Amino acid sequence: MMKLAFVETKLLTREPGALFSLLIPLFILVVFGSSIEPGDTVLLPMALAIAVGLVALYMLPTTLATYRERGILRRLSVTPVRPGNLLAVQLLLLLVLALAACGLLLAVAGTVLGARLPAGGLPAAAVFILGTASMFAVGLLIAALAPNGRAANGIGVLLYFPMAYLAGLMQPVHLMPDMLIRIGEFTPLGAFAQSMREVWAGGAPSPLLLGVMAVYALVVSIAAAKFFRWE
Template sequence: MTKLAVVELKLLTREPGAVFSLLIPLFILVVFGSSIEPGDTVLLPMALAIAVGLVGLYLLPTTMATYRERGILRRLSTTPVRPANLLVVQLLLQLVLALTACGLLLAVAGTVLGAHLPTRVLPGVLTFLFGTAAMFAVGLLIAALAPNGRAANGIGVLLYFPMAYLAGLMQPTDQMPDMLARIGEYTPLGAFRQSMQDVWAGGAPSPLLLGVMAAYAVVISVAAARFFRWE
């Protein structure tokens, strides 16, 4: 298991998508962050949601679907390294990547941009875990249904942009039609962004939105397990 993790980590560091997942949210934060007030509670939660969304909807499903397409999962089934071990390792590495991306955003925002950082750590960690679990569940479902890596990539992109819009990542929710803003709040990415924004404003994440993210994580993970094919 350890050797597998080391190999997969090396492969992940060479993956262009991993670099994009780190740099795109950081670019957005730096470009727009230079013109915001230090007490802003909107931009950084948006950047965090973008980072987690890129990992969950793009990198994770593309990697798993590509492994199945190339027969890697099938070949692993004949060795002591079971395909399930690869899935566990990939989920952990993608989680580390999401944590790294968010940590980089927080470090740059807090030091370079002088942005407001929340003092209550536990609500932020809880929101991150629930939101990441929901987004990873969607990514696993994409990997389960996509016939190959290219299709998984395309499906992830097609899902990401509508979800990002509804979540208020492409346009502030107060400038969206009320109905769309309300619907977007109950999408996985929207619930994550809104909960993070609540934490940044000094409050606690809504129990309802935490429940929404938990429900997405459980229900979609069950569906992904039902449809996932190892070959």
Template structure:
């Protein structure tokens, strides 16, 4: 337990030194929320749409963006770079187990995810009038399951990527299609039925829909929570089994 704590502390310090990563996963989602939220506040929303509901939609998307970028950009790149530079090889001759390193990475990035969530809620409440999620327990369940599911996918990418450059290519290759299915470019209501059905079974879409529903006071769909739980368990197990020092 002491070695895990020390390893987590080291990983946390390394992440704090990476200004680029912090900007991408923290500042960009908040900037996204401010841009689109201010457009809605200025009357740019669709006719007949509820401005508050639309701002809550973009708030949920901002949180999902932060989780997705942490999962598919920073986690794979960090571990892929460690493998490329031989850091993992050197760790292999120490008592540190692969599971400990993965757990340390999860802990550090989960802390960053919480910071990102707090920033989105604080900025949304102070400047856009979004407020805290109305169904807070449902929101927290969706946030935890979404974080676990997306981070498991990021760990799987890290497990199979031979280098930081490879991880930096595989992560975005997964992230942008997932972002499409989450409704970033086309609302799910306008998607063909087949695409909308597929979106229900993708982790980023299930996360965003669950967060948005809870933010608006509803209960997240059981289907979406089940999808996230299955992703977290199955993909997480695959990542743990596939991860090697070499």
């Protein structure tokens, strides 16, 4: 298991998508952060949601679907290294990638941009865990249903942009119609982004939005497990 993790870590560090997932949210934060007041409670939560969304909807499904397409999972099924171990390692590495992307954003925002950080670490952690779990569940379902890596990539991108728009990541939420805002809160990325904004503003995350993320994480994960094919 440790050897598998080492090999997969080396492969991940060579993957251009991993660098893309780290740098795009950072680029958005730095470019727009230079014109934002230090007390702003919107930009940093937005960048965090973008980072998690990229890993969950781009990296995760593309990687797993490509492994199945190339027969890697099928070949592992006849070796001591079971395909389930590879899946677990991949999920763990992508979680670390999401954490690294968010940690980089927090470090730059706090030290360079002087951005406001949340006073309550526990609510922020709870939102991050539920939001990441719900988004990863969607990525797993894409990987389960996509016939190959290219299709998984395309589906992930097609889902990401509408979800990002409804979540208020592509334009300020207050400029969106009320109906779209309400719809967005019932998407996993929208519930995640809105909960992050609430935490950054010094409030408590909405129990309804936490419930939305928890339901997505549970129900979509079960669907992904049901439809996932090893070959």
